[in-house]
Amino acid sequence: MAALESLRQALGPRKVLLDLADRILYRYDAIDTGVTPLAVVLPETTQDVVETLRFAQRAGIPVVPRGSASGLSGGAVPVTEAIVLATNRMTRLKIDPERRVAYAQPGVVTARVSEAAAPYGLYYPPDPASYRQSTIGGNLAENAGGPQCFKKGVTGDYVLELEFVTADGAVHRVGREAYDIAGLLIGSEGTLGVITDSVLRLEPRPRYTRTLMGVFAELEALAEAVARAVRQGAVPAKMEFMDRRCVRAVEEAFALGLPTEAGALLLVDTDGDDLEVVEEELEWMAEACRAAGGVVRVARDAAEAAELWRARRAVSPALGRIRPQRMNEDIVVPRSKLPAVVREILAAAERYPFPLVLFGHIGDGNLHPNILYDPRVDDTRAVMELAHEIARIALQHGGVLSGEHGIGTMKRPFMREALDETTLGVLRDLKRALDPEGLLNPGKVLPD
Numbered sequence: 001m002a003a004l005e006s007l008r009q010a011l012g013p014r015k016v017l018l019d020l021a022d023r024i025l026y027r028y029d030a031i032d033t034g035v036t037p038l039a040v041v042l043p044e045t046t047q048d049v050v051e052t053l054r055f056a057q058r059a060g061i062p063v064v065p066r067g068s069a070s071g072l073s074g075g076a077v078p079v080t081e082a083i084v085l086a087t088n089r090m091t092r093l094k095i096d097p098e099r100r101v102a103y104a105q106p107g108v109v110t111a112r113v114s115e116a117a118a119p120y121g122l123y124y125p126p127d128p129a130s131y132r133q134s135t136i137g138g139n140l141a142e143n144a145g146g147p148q149c150f151k152k153g154v155t156g157d158y159v160l161e162l163e164f165v166t167a168d169g170a171v172h173r174v175g176r177e178a179y180d181i182a183g184l185l186i187g188s189e190g191t192l193g194v195i196t197d198s199v200l201r202l203e204p205r206p207r208y209t210r211t212l213m214g215v216f217a218e219l220e221a222l223a224e225a226v227a228r229a230v231r232q233g234a235v236p237a238k239m240e241f242m243d244r245r246c247v248r249a250v251e252e253a254f255a256l257g258l259p260t261e262a263g264a265l266l267l268v269d270t271d272g273d274d275l276e277v278v279e280e281e282l283e284w285m286a287e288a289c290r291a292a293g294g295v296v297r298v299a300r301d302a303a304e305a306a307e308l309w310r311a312r313r314a315v316s317p318a319l320g321r322i323r324p325q326r327m328n329e330d331i332v333v334p335r336s337k338l339p340a341v342v343r344e345i346l347a348a349a350e351r352y353p354f355p356l357v358l359f360g361h362i363g364d365g366n367l368h369p370n371i372l373y374d375p376r377v378d379d380t381r382a383v384m385e386l387a388h389e390i391a392r393i394a395l396q397h398g399g400v401l402s403g404e405h406g407i408g409t410m411k412r413p414f415m416r417e418a419l420d421e422t423t424l425g426v427l428r429d430l431k432r433a434l435d436p437e438g439l440l441n442p443g444k445v446l447p448d
Contacts, residue, residue: 003055003059004016004018004038004039005018006055007039007041007051007052007055008039010051010055011041011043011048011051011052014042015041015042015043015044015048016039016040016041016042017039017040017041017042018039020036022040023036023037023038023039023040023084024036026040026066026069026078026084026086027077027078027084028069028077029069029070029071029072029073029074029075029076029077029408030069030070030071030072030130031071031072031073031074031326031327031328031410032073032074032077032408032409032410033077034074034077034078034079034409035078035079035080035081035082036078036081037064037078037081037082037083037084038061038081038082038083039083039084040083040084040086041083041084041085041086042086042088042089043085043087043089043090044089044090045090046163046165046171046196046197049085049087049165049194049196050165050169050171051169052083052085053165053166053167053168053169053194054168054169056083056167056439057167057168057169057437057439060437060439061081061082061083061439062078062080062081062082062083062438062439062440062441062442063082063083063084063085063167063194063439063440063441064076064077064078064082064083064084064085064190064441065085065087065137065141065190065194065195065440065441066084066085066086066087066138067086067087067088067106067107067134067135067137067138067139067141068088068109068130068133068134068135068138070130070133070134070138071134071138071142071405071406071408072328072330072405072410073142073189073328073330073402073405073406073407073408073409073410073411074408074409074410074444075141075142075189075190075406075407075408075409075441075444076138076190076408077408077409079409079442079443079444080442080443082442085194087105087106087107087135087137087194087196088107088135089107090105090106090107090108090137090196091105091107091108092104092105092108093105093108093112093113093116095116095117095120095122095202097117097120097122100122100201100202100203100204101160101199101200101201101202102116102117102124102199102200102202103197103198103199103200104136104197104198104200105136105137105196105197105198106135106136106137106138106140106195106196106197106198107135107136107137108135108136109131109132109133109134109135109136110124110126110127110128110130110131110132110134110135110136110139110144111131111132113136113200113202114127117202118205121204121205122202122203122204122205123202123203123205124158124200124202124203125148125152125153125158125203126139126144126145126146126148126149126152126153126154126155126157126158127146127147127148128144128145128146128404129146129147129312129313129315129316130316131146136198136200137195139155140155140156140159140162140185140186140195140198141187141188141189141190141195141406142155142187142189142404142405142406143155143156143186143187143404143406144404145361145364145366145403145404146361146404147238147239147240147269147309147312147361148237148238149361149363149364149366149403149404150235150236150237150238150239150361150363150364151235151236151237151238151363152203152237154404155186156183156186156187158200158201158202159176159182159183159186159198159199159200159201160175160176160199160200160201161173161174161175161176161182161198161199162174162181162182162185162186162195162197162198162199163195163196163197163198164185164193164194164195164196165193165194165196166192166193166434166435167193167434167435167436167437167439167440171196172193173197184430187406188445189406189407189408189441189444189445190440190441190444191431191435191440191441191444191445191446192430192431192434192435192440193434193435193440194440206237206271206272206273206278207272207273207275208271208272208273208274208275208278209237209269209270209271209278209302209305210269210270210271210278210279210282210298210299210305211267211268211269211282211298211299211304211305211308211309212267212268212282212285212286212289212296212297212298212299213265213266213267213268213296213297213299213308214265214266214268214285214286214289214294214295214296214297215259215262215265215294215295215296215297216262216263216264216265216266216289216292216293216294216295217262217263217293218263218264219241219243219244219263219264219342219346219358220339220342220343221263221264221292221293221294222241222263222264222265222266222292222294222362223338223339223342223362224292224339225266225288225289225291225292225294226239226241226266226288226335226338226362226363227335227336227338227339228288228291228292229284229285229288229289230335230363232284232288233284234281234284234285234288235281236268236269236270236281236282236285236363237269237270237271238267238268238269238309238363239266239267239268239269239285239361239362239363240266240267240268240312240359240360240361240362240363241264241265241266241267241358241359241360241362242264242265242267242311242312242315242359243263243264243357243358243359244262244263244264245322245355245356245357246265246315246318246319246357246358246359247259247260247262247264247265247311248260249315249318249319249321249322249357250311250314250315250318252318252321253314253317253318253321254310254311254314254318256307256310256311256314258311265311266289266294266362267308267309267311267312268282268285269305269309270282270285282298286298312359315359319357319370319372322355322357322372323354323355323372323373323374324374324375325372325373325374325375326370326371326372326373327370327371327373327383327384327386327387327410328368328370328405328410329367329368329369329370329371329387329390329391330366330367330368330401330402330403330404330405330406330411331366331367331369331390331391331393331394331399331400331401331402331403332364332365332366332367332394332399332400332402332403333365333367333394333397333398333399334365334397334398334399335363335364335365337365337397337398337399338362338365338367340397341367341393341394341397341399342358342367344393345358345367345369345390345393346358348386348389348390348393349369349371349386351386352371352382352385352386353378353382354371354372354373354378354382354383354386355371355372356369356370356371356372356386357369357370357372358370361403361404364403365399365403366403366404369390371383371386371387384413387410388413388414391411391414391417391418392417395417395418400418401414401415401418406445407444407445408444408445409443409444412443412444412445412446412447413447415445415446415447416447424446424447427446428446431446
């Protein structure tokens with residue numbers, strides 16, 4: 001397209017990729033593959049984003065914002081011919097230890113924020129499993145969480161200000177006062193605007209952390225232990241679980257010494273500045289595990305604790321050894337409903353020929369049922385049927401479709417059951433107000 005050559009001339013050949021060999025690399029995320037984009041723009045400044053969006057509006061070309069493509073909902077996948085706006089080069093990061101904030105552009109890798117803040121005794125709590133690959137822009141677009149979300153919260157809880165560019169190329173800077181426009185942008189998956197800068201709240205790193213692993217014969221018993229501990233007032237910093245298939249996949253892939261006979265594993269961190277309180281809370285968790293039939297192992301030191309948590313972060317890469325592709329659900333249900341939800345999901349999976357694994361942030365009821373399949377031989381329609389059943393189970397128990405991965409393309413078909421038509425109408429009105437022509441990341445979140 002001749003018009004795209006003019007964009008390349010305006011921004012420079014280093015920032016605009018038009019060759020097919022380059023473009024084809026930007027049609028996927030970690031879960032889905034879409035249409036090859038017409039062009040890929042690699043902005044380095046807010047002004048580059050402004051010029052790209054103004055060009056796209058004049059030409060009537062959709063724009064798909066993209067971070068590191070570690071997303072698990074298809075949110076960064078083009079569903080039509082479009083410009084992919086990949087913000088990986090927008091990597092300016094500054095720490096203000098006096099204000100306890102980080103100034104971060106969208107291309108900053110998530111782990112870098114805590115690394116840069118560490119010399120000041122500060123850190124950035126949101127820690128998705130992909131924290132060494134995912135970027136702040138992608139985390140903001142999906143409102144990512146991570147193992148610490150139960151106690152510490154998710155990405156949106158740490159945002160003080162955002163700069164974003166709307167479809168017409170206008171630049172806005174907003175805080176959290178009055179109408180929370182920043183809150184509207186967080187989790188909107190690039191459908192309302194392109195985030196170009198952020199001010200993030202940092203916290204002092206706790207002085208003490210203690211870790212345990214609970215080993216259970218059955219996943220349902222683990223869910224009972226978690227529900228019991230939370231009812232009694234425990235608020236661990238992290239509370240993660242892995243089912244039998246996860247444990248075996250990780251052990252086969254990485255040989256970490258996990259108990260492969262276990263039906264499920266629970267990993268727990270307690271933290272704080274008062275050692276007595278930290279250890280007391282860990283003992284609450286241990287007692288709840290034992291009461292549910294679990295066997296408890298307490299990490300002797302930080303090195304052993306790190307090795308236990310390495311197992312949890314290894315789940316996603318290990319699952320590829322079972323099947324080449326997966327449908328990753330991201331439901332959230334009330335903690336009191338966890339045992340029932342787990343039972344119903346396992347019962348539903350028995351009716352299908354695909355392996356299903358369960359893991360996730362069980363402390364806040366965020367479960368990741370993964371349907372593992374091979375698209376070369378398996379019926380992908382049946383995969384979607386099982387995914388839909390799992391979504392319905394969550395909704396029937398007062399849950400929601402997504403806790404941190406977003407809706408994207410993968411959960412979009414379920415939105416009519418998750419929200420009533422009045423609510424969907426209000427959301428469509430918001431979309432039209434900020435993106436009247438529907439050029440920002442079309443085909444995501446809201447059903448047609």
